[in-house]
Amino acid sequence: GIQVEQSPPDLILQEGANSTLRCNFSDSVNNLQWFHQNPWGQLINLFYIPSGTKQNGRLSATTVATERYSLLYISSSQTTDSGVYFCAVDMEYGNKLVFGAGTILRVKS
Amino acid sequence: ETGVTQSPTHLIKTRGQQVTLRCSSQSGHNTVSWYQQALGQGPQFIFQYYREEENGRGNFPPRFSGLQFPNYSSELNVNALELDDSALYLCASSPGLADEQYFGPGTRLTVT
Numbered sequence: 222g223i224q225v226e227q228s229p230p231d232l233i234l235q236e237g238a239n240s241t242l243r244c245n246f247s248d249s250v251n252n253l254q255w256f257h258q259n260p261w262g263q264l265i266n267l268f269y270i271p272s273g274t275k276q277n278g279r280l281s282a283t284t285v286a287t288e289r290y291s292l293l294y295i296s297s298s299q300t301t302d303s304g305v306y307f308c309a310v311d312m313e314y315g316n317k318l319v320f321g322a323g324t325i326l327r328v329k330s
Numbered sequence: 331e332t333g334v335t336q337s338p339t340h341l342i343k344t345r346g347q348q349v350t351l352r353c354s355s356q357s358g359h360n361t362v363s364w365y366q367q368a369l370g371q372g373p374q375f376i377f378q379y380y381r382e383e384e385n386g387r388g389n390f391p392p393r394f395s396g397l398q399f400p401n402y403s404s405e406l407n408v409n410a411l412e413l414d415d416s417a418l419y420l421c422a423s424s425p426g427l428a429d430e431q432y433f434g435p436g437t438r439l440t441v442t
Binding site for chain 1: 428
């Protein structure tokens with residue numbers, strides 16, 4: 222089956238710093254989503270981005286489908302950005318998401 | 331906050347028992363997917379329901395079963411609970427099969 226690898230596994234930032242999270246996937250995909258999981262377990266949608274670039278405030282994402290990777294950029298990080306960031310892909314038409322292992326982000330004030 | 335709701339929030343069961351978890355999809359969504367998230371791992375796909383029919387299943391045994399109702403809400407049933415079934419169970423809904431998924435807050439199941 223499809224493999225999804227996220228890097229780095231852990232990241233510690235000082236408030237105000239920028240960061241880039243990476244997601245590599247082993248096959249072509251129909252869908253790619255980025256999520257932020259808060260300490261209570263809620264998965265919050267960040268981007269639905271099977272290809273191209275999107276921006277939402279301090280966050281942006283780029284997916285290069287032909288090279289099988291996606292990047293999530295966080296600028297001017299805040300303590301509320303702390304949590305686990307997941308990349309999830311769907312290689313079938315049907316949204317059966319395969320998740321990576323996540324990146325644990327800690328932002329210190 | 332999404333319009334997807336799940337109940338109960340937390341649940342403690344004994345090994346061998348049966349459990350039913352519930353999910354109400356967001357208005358206008360006809361597709362519901364269930365995921366299991368063990369501690370420290372990413373969610374794993376259990377199965378998906380589209381317009382009341384099962385539309386795909388992950389690598390989970392038959393004691394994991396589900397239903398989708400005419401209003402597109404859904405249930406996940408787990409029989410003969412095992413200790414390894416302890417996890418966060420997440421439900422996601424989407425407007426259709428190839429659309430963005432939106433997750434509920436999850437049900438945390440502990441099996442003792």
